[in-house]
Amino acid sequence: MVATALIGCSGYAGQETLDRVLAHPELEVVALGSDSLAGEPPSALDLRLNGSLPPFVSNAEALASGADVLFLCLDHDEAAAFEPPAEAVVVDLSGAHRLRDPALYDDWYGFAHPFPAVLPDWSYALPELYPPTGRLIANPGCYATAALLALAPLAEAIEPEGIVVDAKSGVSGAGRALKASSHAGFVLENLSPYRIGSHQHAPEVEQALGFPICFVPHLLPIRRGLLATCYARAVDGGSRERLEDAYAESDVVRVLPEGVAPELGRVQGTDTAEVALFEDRSTRTTIVVCALDNLGKGAAGQAVQNANLALGLDETMGLRLTGVLV
Ligand SMILES: NC(=O)c1ccc[n+]([C@@H]2O[C@H](COP(=O)([O-])OP(=O)(O)OC[C@H]3O[C@@H](n4cnc5c(N)ncnc54)[C@H](OP(=O)(O)O)[C@@H]3O)[C@@H](O)[C@H]2O)c1
Numbered sequence: 506m507v508a509t510a511l512i513g514c515s516g517y518a519g520q521e522t523l524d525r526v527l528a529h530p531e532l533e534v535v536a537l538g539s540d541s542l543a544g545e546p547p548s549a550l551d552l553r554l555n556g557s558l559p560p561f562v563s564n565a566e567a568l569a570s571g572a573d574v575l576f577l578c579l580d581h582d583e584a585a586a587f588e589p590p591a592e593a594v595v596v597d598l599s600g601a602h603r604l605r606d607p608a609l610y611d612d613w614y615g616f617a618h619p620f621p622a623v624l625p626d627w628s629y630a631l632p633e634l635y636p637p638t639g640r641l642i643a644n645p646g647c648y649a650t651a652a653l654l655a656l657a658p659l660a661e662a663i664e665p666e667g668i669v670v671d672a673k674s675g676v677s678g679a680g681r682a683l684k685a686s687s688h689a690g691f692v693l694e695n696l697s698p699y700r701i702g703s704h705q706h707a708p709e710v711e712q713a714l715g716f717p718i719c720f721v722p723h724l725l726p727i728r729r730g731l732l733a734t735c736y737a738r739a740v741d742g743g744s745r746e747r748l749e750d751a752y753a754e755s756d757v758v759r760v761l762p763e764g765v766a767p768e769l770g771r772v773q774g775t776d777t778a779e780v781a782l783f784e785d786r787s788t789r790t791t792i793v794v795c796a797l798d799n800l801g802k803g804a805a806g807q808a809v810q811n812a813n814l815a816l817g818l819d820e821t822m823g824l825r826l827t828g829v830l831v
Pocket of ligand 1: 517518541564645678680803804
């Protein structure tokens with residue numbers, strides 16, 4: 506069994522990652538790190554967690570637990586300040602190690618990166634497109650995962666200018682902490698764009714594709730699920746074949762048949778993604794839609810998928826590949 510520690514376990518991403526780890530036949534929890542719950546039993550987080558798990562310890566203690574694999578489920582600035590242990594596989598679910606250019610942290614995340622020299626040591630890993638290349642893994646953002654699954658296979662076949670990504674996510678994407686912008690009174694019966702043209706996932710998509718995108722996220726009045734609609738102009742035929750080839754071997758990403766649109770209902774609560782390609786009859790715009798669960802393929806599922814690859818395990822161990830029907 507692979508000794509596993511979670512850091513920042515009490516947040517949404519931490520809880521979801523723990524759930525995958527508990528379903529994983531090869532990973533064993535040796536430390537549950539949470540600064541807000543240190544000293545408490547696991548049931549303090551969720552009554553369904555049974556007595557076989559260790560009590561919560563501080564995040565620093567979990568980091569020093571000697572685990573072989575660590576999942577960092579912290580806010581960006583806290584994750585950036587962590588110094589990973591020498592030997593372990595570390596998957597960072599935050600944005601703290603996604604960008605190669607340290608100056609971008611000031612611009613897009615609002616803090617100076619405390620360890621800019623280590624950024625080249627981290628591999629930005631989206632398994633179907635860019636599998637991890639080392640033991641330090643930067644897990645992509647949820648919106649970035651959807652945009653890249655839709656656009657990366659077409660990058661050579663579309664005009665690099667004028668690409669628009671219009672995306673919508675459920676409220677769990679904002680994390681568990683209480684904020685006015687995720688208050689039920691604001692979210693329910695509402696649909697609101699936010700960080701228009703300035704969301705921090707735009708630069709990681711640009712870094713991966715090699716050209717910028719115009720990105721507008723929106724907050725949906727649902728708990729989980731994310732759908733990105735990407736608009737591009739094809740310069741070469743064969744876009745559908747490119748998409749189908751990219752995911753032909755994948756158990757996680759499904760390319761839908763012609764004319765069938767992705768739906769949140771089929772991916773919510775799972776670690777899968779759906780991708781579909783359309784052509785606008787009037788303008789000949791190529792439209793690629795991707796749906797995934799922001800906490801699944803957009804966070805915890807992808808983190809465990811990356812850890813599996815780094816550990817040489819079956820890629821889908823511990824993942825939720827089926828959802829519910831209704
Ligand atoms: N939410 C998503 O859909 C999503 C998707 C992809 C990536 N991510 C990234 O994953 C990281 C964690 O995101 P998240 O959504 O899990 O954020 P979150 O729910 O706000 O949790 C962030 C941290 O805050 C602490 N915390 C959580 N709930 C708390 C509470 N009620 N009281 C006090 N402290 C609390 C936890 O640390 P302790 O346990 O140490 O107290 C946790 O690690 C972020 O960097 C985020 O960008 C999130």
